[in-house]
Amino acid sequence: xxxxxxxxxxxxxYGNHFAVxxxxxxxxxxxxxxxxxxxxxxxxxxxxxxxxxxxxxAGKVLLLGKEMNPRNRLALxxxxxxxxxxPSGYGHLTGQENLEIVAGLKGVDHxxxxxxxxxxxxxxxxxxxxxxxxxxxxxxxxxxxxLLGSPKLLILDEPTNGLDPAGIQEMRSLIGEMPARCxxxxxxxxxxxxxxxxxxQQVGILNQGKLLFQGPLAxxxxxxxxxxxxxxxxxxxxxxxxxxxxxxxxxxxDTLVLPPMEEDALAQLVQALAARGAGVVGVATRTRSLExxxxxxxxxxxxx
Amino acid sequence: xxxxCIAAENRKLRRALIWAxxxxxxxxxxxxxxxxxxxxxxxxxxxxxxxxxxxxLFYSLFFFAPMTALYTAYxxxxxxxxxxxxxxxxxxxxxxxxxxxxxxxxxxMVLLTQLWVFALFVLFGKLWVGLPGWPPAxxxxxxxxxxxxxxxxxALHLVISMLIRSFAAPILLALAGGVLGAYFANENLGLFWPxxxxxxxxxxxxxxxxxxxxxxxFLLACLVWTLLAFAAGWLLLNRRDVRSE
Numbered sequence: 001x002x003x004x005x006x007x008x009x010x011x012x013x014y015g016n017h018f019a020v021x022x023x024x025x026x027x028x029x030x031x032x033x034x035x036x037x038x039x040x041x042x043x044x045x046x047x048x049x050x051x052x053x054x055x056x057x058a059g060k061v062l063l064l065g066k067e068m069n070p071r072n073r074l075a076l077x078x079x080x081x082x083x084x085x086x087p088s089g090y091g092h093l094t095g096q097e098n099l100e101i102v103a104g105l106k107g108v109d110h111x112x113x114x115x116x117x118x119x120x121x122x123x124x125x126x127x128x129x130x131x132x133x134x135x136x137x138x139x140x141x142x143x144x145x146x147l148l149g150s151p152k153l154l155i156l157d158e159p160t161n162g163l164d165p166a167g168i169q170e171m172r173s174l175i176g177e178m179p180a181r182c183x184x185x186x187x188x189x190x191x192x193x194x195x196x197x198x199x200x201q202q203v204g205i206l207n208q209g210k211l212l213f214q215g216p217l218a219x220x221x222x223x224x225x226x227x228x229x230x231x232x233x234x235x236x237x238x239x240x241x242x243x244x245x246x247x248x249x250x251x252x253x254d255t256l257v258l259p260p261m262e263e264d265a266l267a268q269l270v271q272a273l274a275a276r277g278a279g280v281v282g283v284a285t286r287t288r289s290l291e292x293x294x295x296x297x298x299x300x301x302x303x304x
Numbered sequence: 305x306x307x308x309c310i311a312a313e314n315r316k317l318r319r320a321l322i323w324a325x326x327x328x329x330x331x332x333x334x335x336x337x338x339x340x341x342x343x344x345x346x347x348x349x350x351x352x353x354x355x356x357x358x359x360x361l362f363y364s365l366f367f368f369a370p371m372t373a374l375y376t377a378y379x380x381x382x383x384x385x386x387x388x389x390x391x392x393x394x395x396x397x398x399x400x401x402x403x404x405x406x407x408x409x410x411x412x413m414v415l416l417t418q419l420w421v422f423a424l425f426v427l428f429g430k431l432w433v434g435l436p437g438w439p440p441a442x443x444x445x446x447x448x449x450x451x452x453x454x455x456x457x458x459a460l461h462l463v464i465s466m467l468i469r470s471f472a473a474p475i476l477l478a479l480a481g482g483v484l485g486a487y488f489a490n491e492n493l494g495l496f497w498p499x500x501x502x503x504x505x506x507x508x509x510x511x512x513x514x515x516x517x518x519x520x521x522f523l524l525a526c527l528v529w530t531l532l533a534f535a536a537g538w539l540l541l542n543r544r545d546v547r548s549e
Contacts, residue, residue, distance in 0.1 A: 080394070082394050084390040084394070086386075090382055
């Protein structure tokens with residue numbers, strides 16, 4: 001599968017400070033890619049470099065297989081829709097007029113306006129002035145602007161920012177169906193991994209300008225298997241057996257905490273402990289939420 | 305693509321507040337000029353030429369340059385507000401076309417302003433002062449010629465207002481530029497000061513053509529100033545990172 005977005009050694013420095021450092025992004029065609037990181041991690045800076053809004057200090061950007069440079073810029077932008085930082089628009093004009101401006105500049109037929117208004121459910125509000133729109137409506141108008149011209153690639157910077165839960169849900173389903181419906185590849189950023197969990201297939205986790213993880217969401221979820229908790233009637237006996245067999249564990253009251261292990265091994269271990277008369281009364285595995293994995297990653301801890 | 309940019313700028317000016325300024329300031333200057341003319345009839349030779357001197361005295365000194373700056377500041381303010389830099393810099397049009405689109409639309413507004421000034425001049429001259437006949441065509445030519453100096457100031461202020469996010473500062477700058485322009489024009493240094501080009505172009509406060517026989521250098525100066533500002537605009541748009549707030 002071709003990568004729709006690829007960066008090679010992408011860097012952006014401001015003075016001595018690295019905003020983005022040696023970034024090698026790879027966004028496969030036809031997926032929703034979640035670009036996750038805390039505020040200030042360099043997500044917006046990266047997205048701006050992808051779009052040619054700011055120039056990289058080093059490295060290069062490839063969109064749709066072509067390098068983003070002054071020569072290819074217009075051809076690439078023609079196939080790209082974006083919403084960066086906050087939705088744009090002109091407050092004294094109506095939603096319709098705002099879309100007319102963007103459609104005109106993109107060289108897109110004005111009939112497209114009806115379609116995108118429909119998609120973002122703003123048809124009824126099209127003749128209201130933008131300054132009367134709520135933040136959620138402005139976000140949706142921003143998406144509509146990005147959708148004009150049916151781009152192959154959508155770059156959306158925190159499009160759920162400031163939305164209420166219903167709005168977030170709506171935005172998620174709207175974005176989630178883009179690949180299947182229009183063959184669009186979507187790069188979407190967020191500072192919340194949990195929010196992206198039901199939406200994305202690929203994840204890139206960015207912190208302090210560095211990519212900590214990149215790959216399928218499923219691969220990240222494998223990290224979510226957590227510690228094993230064994231509750232015993234006679235924890236001392238259990239502890240003794242563990243020590244005899246060289247298994248590391250920790251005691252918390254009547255519970256032994258073991259590192260994550262395969263289920264076969266766990267079954268055998270429970271059987272052995274029971275035979276030893278430790279009185280196994282409870283087995284539980286602590287699952288780690290994606291949010292915890294994300295926090296561990298971004299706090300520089302190892303993912304066990 | 306330039307066409308798309310011009311159309312976009314024209315759309316952005318729908319229902320824009322600056323149209324009120326466009327209507328009101330020349331009206332104010334016209335009323336002031338007419339009153340001045342009527343009060344100084346003892347020392348003025350009555351007629352269309354001297355009505356023009358009075359109409360343009362106040363207007364070119366205090367209004368023409370700031371109004372031009374207001375138009376350009378407004379066109380950029382639209383982009384400075386609401387993260388619109390991100391929008392206009394990610395649409396598939398050459399960056400300089402956006403600048404040129406703004407330039408042409410601002411120039412159109414300045415041309416309309418000058419025609420409005422001339423219309424008020426004729427209106428007040430006929431209905432208020434009751435001057436006989438019609439004004440010489442030469443005066444209409446002066447009014448339009450002022451827009452050539454205006455082009456230089458527009459090009460310059462498009463660069464200034466692109467860089468300075470403040471709305472008022474460039475307008476104050478133009479006010480100072482206009483007032484200094486009177487000094488430069490008097491010292492015969494008008495060609496070296498773009499704001500003075502506007503004044504000498506529209507032959508403000510003069511009954512005889514200021515540029516008689518000096519049209520060549522005037523046109524050249526307008527062109528050079530405009531092209532210098534274009535070059536600065538091109539460089540800034542293509543070399544600088546986009547900042548949206």
